Amino acid sequence: MTEARTEARTEARKRDSLAIGAVRRDFAPWLDPHAKPLIRFDQVTKRFGDFVAVDNLTLHIYEREFFCLLGPSGCGKTTLMRMLAGFEEPTQGKIVLGDQVVSGIPPHRRPVNMMFQSYALFPHMNVEKNIAFGLVQDGLPKQEIADRVAEILRLVQLTPFARRKPDQLSGGQRQRVALARALVKRPKVLLLDEPLGALDKKLREETQFELMDLQVNLGMTFLVVTHDQEEAMTMADRIAVMDRGTIRQIAPPGQVYEQPASRYVAEFIGDVNIIEGRIAASDAGRLRIARTDGEGELAIEAPPGVAxxxxxxIAVALRPExxxxxxEPPAGAQNLLSGEIWDIGYLGDWTIYLVKLASGQIVRVSRANASRFVEQPLTWDDKVHITFAPEAGVLLTQ
Incomplete structure (x- = not known):
């Protein structure tokens, strides 16, 4: 019987995984011109004295979307979230949630809930009472409170810990309590401000996937603020890359990484090498780029729709991988950079090589460690040559 139950749970997880994968794969309402956004920031500006935190920003977020605001400290992402939550009011513009302009509506009257980075759990209350606190304040019947708390405890896998106090929990468990407390009120939108910042790397990576699964299963809209690129790339349906109160690009993670709209986005998301140059010629969909350092030409594909x-x-962005x-320089290579290995970083699954070109520029190259042993491994001061396919280079005009 035990083996049968284990097999049943395994099959159930497989079915859930397939369902979640299908939902995330096919979800793209922003491509439908008739789709109506759930959240609209329309020409929103927020000033604090002379400082402009958000500058004439327009942004649409759709129902059931896992949306991420990504950017460095001070770029305006948290201010944008706080305005939606009702903790700040826009200086100009309007914020619409559903069919309602939310300006002037106090936070507790808005159909949103916010999970803070600090978690802010009540130390004298057990897990169950922490989660139930908002429902008690709203005056819900005791039985409904008990049922909703039991349901959310099951969803976040905390049922065995219901009677424990926060100081009897691990960091990951406290994070789940804070999440459950925010979810139990069933808001239209859940706001998460750096939700995983207090967790260690391994637990943070595990929790990212749990949040994704939970969001799909609940059918809820999540808006996450983070400065962690990997976190945003893993979880989000779309990412808005912010810079000094403006949005530089809004797109799914793969597009932001592979087709950055500007040099700022290319340099902010992941590791990148930038080769400066000018367009020498264009032929049959290929551009020949004369390198600024005088070390020859590069050939890249001309991006469609870019004059x-x-x-x-221009600049050419090249991802290390x-x-x-x-x-030895391969015969017939269209794109060749030559130099010597300046430094090496071994990361287990990857090795990072820093190659110094004749011009003095350092180029970062990533190599997957696909086998345990490498014959004649590359080492410091070795002369090496770098090649890449024409489609690997991304043209940056701004």
């Missing part, structure tokens, strides 16, 4: 002209100064290291 370019001969002589135009798309570069290939060679001991």
């Amino acid at each position: 370019t002209q001969t002589g135009q100064e 798309k570069l290939v290291l060679h001991r």
